[in-house]
Amino acid sequence: MTPRTAHTPLSVEEGQVLLIDKPLNWTSFDVVRRVRFTLNGKKVGHAGTLDPKATGLLIVCTGKKTKSFDEYAGLEKEYTGTFRLGIQTPSFDLETAVTDSRDSASVSLEHLAGAAQQFVGKQLQVPPMYSAAKHKGKPLYAIARKGKTVERQAKEIEIAEFEILSFTPPDVGFRVVCSKGTYIRSLVHDVGTRLGCGAVLTSLRRTRIGPYSVHDAITMEQLDHALSGTNSDR
Incomplete structure (x- = not known):
């Protein structure tokens, strides 16, 4: 099956697999909703x-391809991103306020690389409270926003691969290759804990x-143009 990229024609008759470069501040469902609206309510969903x-x-x-x-x-999955040493937040990123600050001046590139390598391999990871994982049918983030925490089940x-790409204290650039279900925010949090100074995710891109x-994905602008061309009789 060949997904639709920026270099192939778009056909929605039998359904389509689209590679989309999701922009900042869009939810995954925002993208799905845009596609569904443009296709007059055809069945649409995302895989991840x-x-x-x-x-x-x-x-x-879309369409019959949703079975895929x-x-x-x-x-x-492969990701690149950045994280900042010396701070902690409830969401493990900058979406919530900093609740703890610690000195990270003693952390070196060698310390970072060593800590990253300790996380390579199979392991159990606990989903963060600020996530869409469910607890008794409710998303964890809805519980977290009420200031509550619940026990979560760790998953393998x-x-x-976990590579440190750059280090301009206190900011770190990284690349991770991981299995389905991995929370990069939790990984960054665990690295900060291992280093003893805390860390939060500051940017993330799925590559x-x-x-x-x-590199083969289409932008939302390209998607709108392609879909409007297939649905001009709306």
């Missing part, structure tokens, strides 16, 4: 959520899902 503050590759399926969700959802994930690269 991206947080609103994350950008990058989102696979969207599992084929894409289980593929490994695998980090195949690959299995063999599919964000």
Whole structure:
């Protein structure tokens, strides 16, 4: 099955697999809703959520191709991003206020690289409270926004690669290749805990899902143009 990229024609007769570069501040459902509206309510869904503050590759399926969700959802993911040392927040990113600050001046590039390598391999990860994971039918973020926490079940994930790309204290650039279900915010939080100074995610971009690269994805502007061309008789 060949997903629709910026270089292939769009056809929605039998459904389509779209590679979309999700912009900042859009939810994954915002993208789905835009596609569904343009296609007059045809069946549309995505294979793998991206947080609103994350950008990058989102696979969207339409029509009969929505049966292919599992084929894409289980593929490994690659991300690049940045995190900041010395602070902690309830959401593990900058979406909530800083609740703790610690000195990170003693952390070196060698310390960072060593800590990152300790997380390579299979491990159990607890979903963050600020996530869409469910507890008794309710998303955890809805519980967290009320100032509450609940016990969460750890799930097995695998980090195949964890590379430190840059270090301009207190900011760190990184690349991660991981399994389905990995929370990068939690990974960053755990690295900060391991280093003893705390850390929060400051930016995130999904660059690959299995063999599919964000370099082959279309922007929302390109998507609007392509879809309007297929639905000009609306």
